[in-house]
Amino acid sequence: MFGCGGWYGSLFGLLFLGLVVWLVIYLINQARIRNDAISTDGQQGSAMEILKKRYARGEISKDEFERMKEQIL
Secondary structure, three states, X not given: OOOOOHHXXXXXXXXXXXXXXXXXXXXXXXXXXXXXXXXXXXXXOOHHHHHHHHHHOOOOOHHHHHHHHHHHO
């Protein structure tokens, strides 16, 4: 009925499939985390782009934004 492995052969098959699915999800999350770290470490983009992003995220006030913008330009 269950082949040569018996009922536990099916159980090991399901465990193996679960392990493969977990591994794929883990690798995708690690790649996403790595990409987020690269894009937010200040190495990419001009100073003005970084300043605009900081203002959009609410990290700096409008006055700080204007003062820093004058310094950049």
